[in-house]
Amino acid sequence: GQQVMQIPQYQHVQEGEDFTTYCNSSTTLSNIQWYKQRPGGHPVFLIQLVKSGEVKKQKRLTFQFGEAKKNSSLHITATQTTDVGTYFCASSGGYQKVTFGTGTKLQVIP
Amino acid sequence: NAGVMQNPRHLVRRRGQEARLRCSPMKGHSHVYWYRQLPEEGLKFMVYLQKENIIDESGMPKERFSAEFPKEGPSILRIQQVVRGDSAAYFCASSSGQGNTNEKLFFGSGTQLSVL
Numbered sequence: 001g002q003q004v005m006q007i008p009q010y011q012h013v014q015e016g017e018d019f020t021t022y023c024n025s026s027t028t029l030s031n032i033q034w035y036k037q038r039p040g041g042h043p044v045f046l047i048q049l050v051k052s053g054e055v056k057k058q059k060r061l062t063f064q065f066g067e068a069k070k071n072s073s074l075h076i077t078a079t080q081t082t083d084v085g086t087y088f089c090a091s092s093g094g095y096q097k098v099t100f101g102t103g104t105k106l107q108v109i110p
Numbered sequence: 111n112a113g114v115m116q117n118p119r120h121l122v123r124r125r126g127q128e129a130r131l132r133c134s135p136m137k138g139h140s141h142v143y144w145y146r147q148l149p150e151e152g153l154k155f156m157v158y159l160q161k162e163n164i165i166d167e168s169g170m171p172k173e174r175f176s177a178e179f180p181k182e183g184p185s186i187l188r189i190q191q192v193v194r195g196d197s198a199a200y201f202c203a204s205s206s207g208q209g210n211t212n213e214k215l216f217f218g219s220g221t222q223l224s225v226l
């Protein structure tokens with residue numbers, strides 16, 4: 001099945017600094033989804049990318065899908081303490097089974 | 111507009127007992143997923159169900175674990191003869207299952223299973 005790796009596993013940033021997490025697959029992905037899980041909470045859908053080279057923005061968050069559809073990134077500009085949590089990429093393969101990446105845990109130091 | 115409902119939120123069992131975790135999908139959703147999460151780890155896929163049908167159970171252990179999603183009522187994840195290693199957060203998610211491979215998942219708040 002599809003395996004999606006994320007780096008880094010952990011990231012500590014000073015409030016106001018930027019943050020990027022990367023998602024990589026050895027196989028071509030049909031789509032990429034991003035989710036955020038706050039500490040003690042459940043994953044919440046952020047966005048989905050489908051097209052090769054697609055870039056989408058949500059306020060301070062920028063999501064990118066690679067040209068070969070094998071990698072993706074999430075970039076947060078000027079982090080805030082509300083950005084704390086674990087960010088997961090995910091992809092669905094055949095029969096819509098959604099497989100999650102290993103996640104990147106973000107800590108923001110005020 | 112209720113979201114995905116899971117109960118109980120916390121479940122304590124002794125080794126050897128059975129655990130039943132329930133999940134009611136969002137209204138109008140016919141597909142349910144179960145994921146397991148250990149502390150500081152990712153979401154491990156267990157099983158993907160449609161009403162009265164198991165689509166993919168490749169992530170579920172062959173023994174002691176079973177899942178169902180009946181025509182009426184919630185989806186149930188059942189763990190028989192629990193062991194300490196079963197302690198984890200179990201999340202359920204639902205999707206509309208309209209045949210689009212690009213569907214997003216809506217998650218419940220999870221059930222934290224603790225095995226003593």
